[in-house]
Amino acid sequence: MQRGNMLGGMLAHRGQWPLRTYLAGLMGLFVLAGVISLGSGWALAERDGMSAARADARYGARQAADKIGENLTVVRSSVDAVASSPGAGQVFADPASCRLSFSLGGPDDGHLDLLRPDGTVACSSHQLTGDDAAVYRRAPWLPAATRAQQVLGPVADGRTGRPAVLVSAPIPGLGVVVAFVDLVGLGATVADLFGGTRGLEFLVTTGDGGTVLTRWPDGPRWAGTAVRASRFGAPGAAGEGVDVSGLRRVYEQADVAGAGWHVFAGAERSAALTAGHRLAQRQAVIAAVGLLAGLLATLLVYRRITRPIGRLRAAVHVAARTGDLDRAVTVSGPQEVSGLGAEFAALLATVDSELGERRKAEEVAREHERNYRQMFDASPYPVYLFDVETLHIVAVNDAAVRYFGHTRDELLSMAVTDLCPVDDAALVAQAVSTAAPVERGRRLRHVKHDGTVTDVDVTSHLTVFAGRTVRCAILDDITEREQLQRRLRQSERLESLGQLAGGIAHDFNNLLGIINGYASMSAADVEVMTAGDPAWSRLHADLLEIVAAGDRAAGLTRQLLAFARADAVTEMRVLDLNSVVVDVEKLLRRTLGADIILVTRLTPESRPVKADVGRLEQVLVNLAVNARDAMPDGGTLTIDTDAVTVDEHYTAQHPGLRPGRYMRLQVSDTGTGMSKATLERAFEPFFTTKPTGQGTGLGLATIYGIITQAGGHAQIYSELGHGTTVATLLPITTDHAETAEKTEPVPVSGTGQTILLVEDDEGLRALTERILHRNGYTVRSAATAAEARELADAGDGINLLLSDVVMPGTHGPDLARDLRLDRPSLPVVFMSGYAESVLAARSALPPGAVLLNKPVSSYQLLSTISRVLEAGDRIAAP
Known part of the structure; x- marks a missing residue:
């Protein structure tokens, strides 16, 4: 300092x-010179530029309107010619004779189709694919098109997914001729022909001005949208207006003859004023004079x-x-x-x-x-920055570019709402406006470049970037995690329901055994007294109805056990899946009805699987019946087989499934489909969407149990209005098919052999004792293992032990083991109403044990006892 x-x-x-004081004088000289220069040339330059732009726009609008009118005339003539052609009927009869051609100058400008009354394509000017044949089945314009000629636009072209103009003419008794003129291509063609050096913008609207038919540039975005959804402002008397994106233009308008459409051609207003460059030349002369005066003043000071x-x-x-x-x-x-x-x-x-x-x-x-910047670029999570006011993205890292599939420039031209589904745009905008400075774990949905919708957890915070306030968003994709948790919860719920179903089988089967046994014996007794006596005949018929109802109840129990994957009454053997489908196909063709088309596609590379053939047939029949009920107005039922390989990525999303080779059995229908809520509960037992009394809710649950019991996997794919596909996977086996057929032994009456019967249920014990007495056996019955030991030690010896498996105190296998200490060759037959998985958890059966699953019919009981006694005699013989 x-x-x-x-x-x-x-x-x-x-x-x-x-x-x-010096500067004020100098500035006065320059201002005076500038005002004189601007005042003399500005008005003239602007007037000349606007006049030239309107002339170009007027020419472009008229030429474009005439070109569109000519194209419509050509399309109408083509449609009418095809509709009135005598060869149209031949094409419907023989689609292979299709020779249609259609062109407006480009390969993608449109196509001409012959449709049947149901909307399926019989012939097309463009090559058909498998998915294209039925794309117009539910088209809203189809009913009117089959009745009268029409020109309609815009409509969604089901073949290309793009907006188009529809020109149609009916063919009485056969179908309809339709021509689709692609609106995006039409706009591009008009721009190429009449855009001129100014690069005119073209906008075509409907006659009421409410809908954009096509627009160039950016046709794919605007074709088929409502005018009110854009920023378009109609031109005034001076021809000035605003285009759909908000840019000011000089417009002229023309109408398409015969269609009533409006064609707007617009030149960019700022470009139209380039004539102002001439003004700059004039002002340069005046500025030179002012500059000279300024230099003189500068020299002065x-x-x-x-x-x-x-x-x-x-x-x-x-x-x-x-x-x-x-x-x-x-x-x-x-x-x-x-x-x-x-x-x-x-x-x-x-x-x-x-x-x-x-x-x-x-x-x-x-x-x-x-x-x-290093943290931002090196982060493995997708990260983007966006302006909190405009929501436009201002920066993205490499992980975000890879995640969304867009280029970096594409992402920087988008807003945050463009990354979300259309339905979520308002929700995202509200979430941003109400977000805290630092926010964690907000659940949103994002859309990738390929259309995939993902669930993400977003963590964001406010920061400053390039001098403005932005929000930094870090994404964590939780889609696979959510799917895995949802599938795991469903698997756990089905597992618990299966355990419950297996647990109630014991008591239910005991009751069914008593009902069916006594009813069968009573029916046999009454049958001998029916001759000539109507009263006894009616009683006999009533008893048979009771037996039939009991059999149906036993079938219901087997369905529950099949769902629980614990039904022991299965015969697993190596079989060819294609052969099972062929055998069931004959039955289905007779029962589905004429309005259901059955299609089978069997793989030529069929591999053997190990399953119960009866259960697989039950799977096919249940699925076919469900599909028929979902198609009340008819449809197509498709059964196909294929050999597939399941990898670790797929098994990670499907708990319980292992990697390996599988045979896939798919049953698909074109019915009403399922909602998301119904789909999540489809495999639950007793869940049904049918009216009361029209379904038990065990069909799909039984299928789930049968397929899972065979070591496979079942999954449903369905959407409302798009049908349902049930896909099942069965593991391919390396075992060889069995060639010998098993024969059921014929029951042989007893010859006084002593049977020790052990059953804790009093009613079932009395019934079994009565059946054995009636067929020549000596019976010692006991309710507990302790009583059975006393009876076995008293009197003469016993020839066979017939015991329940699960009993109070000592179980059947333990009792048999005790009795065989003194009687090593004692034959044993076990009975149980529990599923095999439940028995394994409570008391393991000895290897090779003979097990009868309750309810046991008289035939099964007597056949098994005679077979076991005969086998014991052969062993005892010298």
């Missing part, structure tokens, strides 16, 4: 006139302003280079210049310290920015 004061004292301070400032400047350079603040600088000139010299020393005294602090602050800021 001391040096600064010394320098200030040494400066000559001789001020006269203020500097603003040069000695009073420029030279003192030059001396101060040199002193500043010396001080900055050498740090010498003691140089004497004589400054003369206006008051401001001399004052500047007086403050020079004080300024230099503070510059050095302030400059040092600023450099340090800038270096720290640059270091922070480098660290932040």
Whole structure:
């Protein structure tokens, strides 16, 4: 500061006139020259530019309208010609004779189709694929098209997915001829032909002005949208308006003859005023004159302003280079210049310290920015920054580019709402406006470039980027995690329901055994007394109904056990899946009805699987019946087989499934489909969407149990209105098929053999004892294992032990083991109403044990006992 004061004292301070006096005169000269130049040429240049732009737009609009009208005339003539052609009927009868051709100048400008009344394609000017044949089945315009000629637009072309103009003509008794003119291609064609050097914008609307038919440029975005959804402003009397994106243009309009459509051709307003360049040339001359006057004025004040400032400047350079603040600088000139010299020393005294602090602050800021940029670019999570006011994306990292599938430039041209499904756009905008400065775990949905919708957890915070407030969003894709948890919950729920179903089987089967046994014996007794007596005949018929109802109840129990994957009554053998489908196909064709088309597609590379053939047939029949009920108005039922390989990625999403080779059996229908809520509960037992009394809810549950019991996997794919596909996977086996068929032994009456019967259920014990007595056996019955031991030790020996498996106190296998200590060759037959998995958890059966699953019919009981006794006699024979 001391040096600064010394320098200030040494400066000559001789001020006269203020500097603003000189500058005000100089600026006055330049302003005067500029006003004269602008006033003379601006109005003329603008008028000329606007007039030329309107003339070009008028020409483009008229030519475009005429071209569109000509194309419509050509399309109508083509449609009418095909509709009235005698060969149209031959094409419907023989689609292979299709020879349609259609062109408006480009391969993608449209196509001509012959449709049947149900919307299926019989013939097309473009090559058909399998999915294209039925794409118009539910088209809203189809009923009207089959009745009368029409020109309709815009409509969605089901073949291309793009908006188009529909021209149709009916063929009485056969179908309809339809022509689709692609609106996006039509707009591009018009722009190529009549856009001119100005690159005119073309906008075609419907006659009521409510819908955009096509637009160039950016046709795919705007074709088929409502005009009110854009920023389009109709041109006024001067021809000025606003296009759909908000850009000001000079418009002219023309109408399409015969269609009533409006064609707007617009030139960019700013480009139309390029004639103002001529104004700049004129003003350059005037500015040169003003500049000359300014130079003269500058020369006038040069000695009073420029030279003192030059001396101060040199002193500043010396001080900055050498740090010498003691140089004497004589400054003369206006008051401001001399004052500047007086403050020079004080300024230099503070510059050095302030400059040092600023450099340090800038270096720290640059270091922070480098660290932040490294974290941003190297993050494995997708990260993007967006403006909190406009929601436009301003920066993305490499992980975001890979995740969304868009290029970096594409992402930077989008808003946050463009990354979300259309239905979520308003929700996302509201979430951003109400978000806290730091927010974690907000659940949103995002859409990738290929249309895949994903669930993400978004963590975001406010920050500053390029001088504006932005929000940094970090994405965590949880789609697979959510799917896996949902499937795991469903699997656990089905497992618990299966355990419940297996647990109730014991008591239910005991009751069914008593009912069926007594009813069968009573029916046999009454049958001998029915001759000539109507009363006994009615009683006999009633008893047979009871037996039939009991059999149906036993079938219901077997369905529950099949769902529980624990039904022991299965015959697993190696079989060919194609053969099972062929055998069931004959039955299905007779029972599905004439309105259901059955299609089978069997793989030529069929591999053997191990399953119960009866259960697989039950799977096919249940699925076919469900499909028939879902197609009340008829449809197509498709059964196909294929050999597939399941990898670890697929098994990670489907708990319980292992990698390997499988045979896939798929049953698909074209019915009503299922909602998401119904789909999640489809495999639950007793869940049904049918009216009360029309379904038990065990069909799909039984299928799930049968397939899972065979080591496979079942899954349903369905959407409302798009049908249902049930896909089952069965593991391919390396075992060889069995060739010998098992024969069921014919029951032989007893000859007084003693059977020790052990059953804790009193009613079932009495029934079994009665059946055995009636068929020649001597029976000793006991309710517990303790009673059975006493009976076995009393009297003569016993020939066979017939025991329940699970009993109070000692179980059947333990009792058999105790009795065989003294009787090693004692034959044993077990009975149980529990599923095999439940028995394994409570009391393991000995290897090779004979097990009868309750309810046991008289035939099964007597056949098994006679077979076991006969086998024991053969072993005992010398």
